[in-house]
Amino acid sequence: MNLFDLKNNPNFLQCWRERNRPATVGSAVTLLIIIEAMIFTNAYFDDRLGLKSAQDVTPWFVDSISALAILQGIVLLFFGSVSAYRLSSRERTNRTIDFHRSSPTPRTHQILGLVLGSTSLEWWISLLILTVQLILALLNNLPVIAILQFYIQLALCAALYHALFALMGISRDPLKNKAGALILFVGIYFLAHILVANKLSFVYQCTWLPAYEQLDSVLKPENAGRGWPHYGQNNQAELNYTLFGAVLPALPFQMLVQIPFMALFLAGIGRRFTNVEQPVLSKSQLLTSAFYTFTLFTGSYVSLHFFSDDKHFRPEGYIVSLLILMMFFAIIGALLATPSHIGYQRGLRRARKLGLGHLNWAHNSSSNAVWGGLFCLLCATVLAIYFHLFSTSPGNAVLASLILLGHIVFFVSFVEYFNLSAMHSKKPILFTVIVILWFLIPLFGTIISAGAGKMPTALVALFAPSPIFGVIETFLYLMEQKSREKFQNQHVAVSITLIIIWSMAVSAVLLATYERRRLKSLG
């Protein structure tokens, strides 16, 4: 059976039939014709009736192609993602996923069928729009290749979005509360803001912006090389295509960024088909994706650092994004890689039955200790590159790493301690403890020290447990920037910070070890 034999793909057949009933198809085509007619008449009469400004010389067919491109984006990116989410989450509410799980269709076919099938209506509508664009281009001697390349770039980005939304849909457990999905969503939302607000090339290449930039530069040659949105004088437009200082062609760079993430999301969908209870990503997938993201980040950052010709631009601030990204991976990773109470017990029983001392570290039921260690090693290695880049002194490099790694060790071990302890079924406790340590106590510190010039040194104890403070401190030490001496005695403040973070981390490690021993002895 061929992977692309969609006529015999059960998941594709199901979604396709449901989404392409004559009534739906009829109204979609009618709506499309109306919208296209509106676009054409609008663009055409703008030209004829001289409604445009004098500088605007773009002919009506170019305006139409651009407008159709935006319509394509809305159809594929927005409606496609919504459909992917809706039809995947229904596999869970209907429990039909059970039937697919117990059928002999290969996993890859099921994943492909679900993602392509649920968005099939959007795909063929976008192909219809493409046809109209191509006809317009042919009739007016515009480069057909550019329009095809736009479509391929947009389609790649749409496929990435569809994979992500299908994964979120199929991860939604209809029986459990939706808090988990909500937290993840809010996390992704904030992460997206932190990343999108910067000029790193790999973030640009994660989006649909390159597709539109490419089309724009061909249809309106006066915009060529100005990037999208238009960056003005400096070389940012070029830097958007630069990784480790090398300028890459548009499509390969986009593929380099988007395909691995798409593959990761599709693998996550596959894990949902295999076993709903296991985490969306395995321990090794979490490590690999963190490694890949940090590599892309570094490639983008290095390019900005050395090649930006904008005199007023200080890329150093982006290092904060990297540190936040590390904390983000640590938090998401800990939540996914840490076995649940029952998961850990299952692992113990299984290992005992198989006559093993313990399962492989990467097993879903294994302790997260090795995973946490490897993740810290990864972060330390990445930080070392930046210590080198900023010529951080060895002492400050050690301080910077100790602060960040302390927070990571604490969170990873604390989650494991919590999951294995008697409190494991009361998730709100974990949530509350973290909110108090990370947000409420530092907030209290901020309030009582407001307005004071230099804070009493002891007050650092209120800030130390929070990784928000930790990230800032790590950043300052990494940058050798000791000017910001907020506390009366900076040296004592650092010592207190380190003592607090690492006693939290060590206690969490000990507690987690204790709980592991306890469960092991229970049998």
Place this chain on the structure above:
Amino acid sequence: MGTMISLKSLRVDYEDVNAVKDIDLEISAGQIYGLVGPNGAGKTSAIKAIAGILEPTYGEIKIAGHDLELEPREALRKLGYMPDFPPVYENLKVWEYLDVFAAAYLIPGAQRAGKVKHWLKKVSLSEKHDALIKDLSRGMRQRLILAKTLLPDPQVLILDEPASGLDPLARKQMRDILKEAAAEGKTILISSHILTELSEFCNAVGIMEKGELRVSGSIEEIRVRLGSHKRLTVRLASPTPANVDKVYHFLGNSKHCASMAKTEKQEINCLFTGSKEDAAWILTQLTLQETSIYDFTCVEDDVEDIFLKIGAKEVS
């Protein structure tokens, strides 16, 4: 063909519940195996593990010789699974639904339409061929799932409480379909908390309780193992006290009769441990004594009685 379903120390755990406790089970080709037990016994959990839907804590599951963990595709291809709850796509038409799952079992496109028609007819849903599933009743959905399960012609059928939600006619129809499947040599594992619907066509049973398989084997074996007896009932045409006492004492003195009882209707009941010949001899003797016997019945316990008996043992 030998063993079609083989479980070795299968264990399933949920948070705070050990739903299936190290079960060993072998079901050979052509057997109809009834898995019985009260609600919460762990039947569904065991069946889900066999169907590859639930990852067991540990244990080896083999279907037609293929290990479910090592060769899932080969194992699942042999298996038809019918859950206790009908999972359907509400917005598909009946034929489309069957066609989707025919494709899932790798049946080529050209053969699917014919098979769909054939099975819709078998479960009496032919006139619903083009209806949307959301317009079907619970029982119709159950029949649709039965058709879905049998359509790929699996060698092993696992059915979790298939009769729930069916009306008596549909139950009979399902029994006939399953009997036919068994006659074709398919192996069937069927679970239920009510035995009447199974007892007449299961040739082996397993009784589950609190996650353990208490007893398992052919009905004959279980009967022997539980020291199960035949039950003898004697009714008299004109049950005068003298007559009844006469029969009562005669039976009481026989070494094959135990647990003598007289009912309000003056019937005499007892457990009978002897052979058919022993029963015939007793009947002859009683007839000779002119006791006006009009009914002399010697029945074996059916599965239901065995089930009740085990239940009673657990309670006591």
